[in-house]
Amino acid sequence: MSSPARTAPTALPAPAPTWWQRPGLEVHDDRLTLNGADLDVLLREHGAPLFVYDLARPAENVRALQGALRRAGLRYLTRFALKSCPDPRILAVLRALGEPGTPDGVGIDACSPGEVLHALANGWPPETISFTGTNVSERDLDVLLAHPIRLNLDGVSQIERVGRRAPGRAIGLRVNPGAGAGYTDDLAYAGERPTKFGVTTDRLDDAVAAVRRHGLAVDTLHFHAGSGWLGDQLGEFEAALARAVTLLERLLEAGFAIREVNVGGGLGRVARDGEVPVDLDAYAATVARHLAPYGVTAAFEPGDFVMKDAAVLLAEVVSVERRGSVTFVGLDVGWNVNCAYFIYGYAQEIVPLAGPMRPRTRLVTVAGHINEAGDVFAEDYPMPDVAEGEGVAILNAGGYLQAMSMTHCLRPTGATVYLERPAG
Numbered sequence: 001m002s003s004p005a006r007t008a009p010t011a012l013p014a015p016a017p018t019w020w021q022r023p024g025l026e027v028h029d030d031r032l033t034l035n036g037a038d039l040d041v042l043l044r045e046h047g048a049p050l051f052v053y054d055l056a057r058p059a060e061n062v063r064a065l066q067g068a069l070r071r072a073g074l075r076y077l078t079r080f081a082l083k084s085c086p087d088p089r090i091l092a093v094l095r096a097l098g099e100p101g102t103p104d105g106v107g108i109d110a111c112s113p114g115e116v117l118h119a120l121a122n123g124w125p126p127e128t129i130s131f132t133g134t135n136v137s138e139r140d141l142d143v144l145l146a147h148p149i150r151l152n153l154d155g156v157s158q159i160e161r162v163g164r165r166a167p168g169r170a171i172g173l174r175v176n177p178g179a180g181a182g183y184t185d186d187l188a189y190a191g192e193r194p195t196k197f198g199v200t201t202d203r204l205d206d207a208v209a210a211v212r213r214h215g216l217a218v219d220t221l222h223f224h225a226g227s228g229w230l231g232d233q234l235g236e237f238e239a240a241l242a243r244a245v246t247l248l249e250r251l252l253e254a255g256f257a258i259r260e261v262n263v264g265g266g267l268g269r270v271a272r273d274g275e276v277p278v279d280l281d282a283y284a285a286t287v288a289r290h291l292a293p294y295g296v297t298a299a300f301e302p303g304d305f306v307m308k309d310a311a312v313l314l315a316e317v318v319s320v321e322r323r324g325s326v327t328f329v330g331l332d333v334g335w336n337v338n339c340a341y342f343i344y345g346y347a348q349e350i351v352p353l354a355g356p357m358r359p360r361t362r363l364v365t366v367a368g369h370i371n372e373a374g375d376v377f378a379e380d381y382p383m384p385d386v387a388e389g390e391g392v393a394i395l396n397a398g399g400y401l402q403a404m405s406m407t408h409c410l411r412p413t414g415a416t417v418y419l420e421r422p423a424g
């Protein structure tokens with residue numbers, strides 16, 4: 001399993017990292033641009049925190065995944081993990097990709113009643129919304145059972161609750177296959193150590209008994225190995241998938257007509273030089289190899305893979321100060337808008353807006369303006385000699401960060417700019 005600091009600090013001075021450059025996110029005239037817009041100009045205009053979204057990128061990412069699934073010969077459904085970005089502007093882009101439920105379209109993976117209602121309000125038909133929740137209450141069920149959505153239940157107690165209120169209903173079972181994969185250990189949502197998610201192998205018979213007692217019909221097997229795993233962890237995902245298939249066989253033997261296996265989300269995005277991107281064709285081929293014998297539809301519910309590299313977070317350097325052996329670069333944003341490192345140990349690349357390709361000359365800790373010592377974005381991080389007043393972009397800021405923003409310390413959650421990709 002991986003650790004947060006996947007790459008050791010580079011010997012200095014080091015060339016600026018270039019792995020992140022792609023159509024749309026480019027350097028022009030020694031300035032960082034997104035879809036042709038000068039990001040430093042946007043920062044001066046709006047101030048920080050400023051999230052800048054590339055409206056073309058989510059669609060490109062979805063199409064890349066769907067292309068691989070098609071090439072692998074899978075019958076598949078793509079559902080967007082709404083929690084990664086509930087922004088209506090982004091949802092409109094994803095909704096426009098095609099009819100949800102068709103190979104080109106994108107359905108919704110929802111994890112709360114609020115997300116179900118939000119998806120409905122943003123144009124998704126109920127049958128294209130798949131709910132997979134945790135610790136669902138009777139009040140939650142008041143909303144969930146009022147709509148003909150797909151419902152994956154992740155525990156025996158949930159089966160009992162739904163069975164009592166909606167006997168005979170079709171459901172999916174979320175299982176913990178006993179193996180998982182994640183960017184860090186904490187991001188593995190399944191594995192030997194029980195997590196709060198899913199029916200574990202040893203409880204499957206109890207789950208089946210509860211299903212039978214209430215005359216429920218299990219048509220879906222769901223698992224989510226974990227989040228943020230990268231190309232060198234495909235084997236870990238495959239181990240989880242292989243174990244999920246043994247549970248699929250037990251359900252089929254028990255007589256349930258399973259027509260969908262939902263392999264969850266979790267595809268990660270490289271954060272730093274040296275990390276290995278997921279090979280989408282290898283991923284799709286792995287799923288196809290394990291599921292082909294069963295004739296099921298494979299469902300995918302990516303969040304970060306679609307959104308992470310679709311936005312940058314802009315900030316200004318407000319202090320550069322040595323404290324003991326550590327040089328701190330202080331920014332006017334905090335973990336209240338960028339919890340990637342604080343919560344998940346995901347250390348993003350930080351790029352100056354002017355002179356982005358300057359060599360990296362010193363190791364620094366990049367910190368925010370929230371009143372907590374843990375409010376840092378990078379440690380032992382090679383940066384150029386940035387000066388107070390310079391603007392920087394924190395990359396890979398499109399997934400979860402804005403959705404999870406809060407006004408901790410009464411710091412603002414900031415503004416948002418959306419940029420279309422110029423034609424050609």
Ligand SMILES: Cc1ncc(COP(=O)(O)O)c(C=O)c1O
Pocket residue numbers: 081084109132224226227228264265266267301302303304305
């Ligand atoms: C059940 C389920 N599906 C999908 C996702 C989306 O994960 P990611 O954004 O890592 O693709 C999550 C994230 O926690 C999840 O729990």
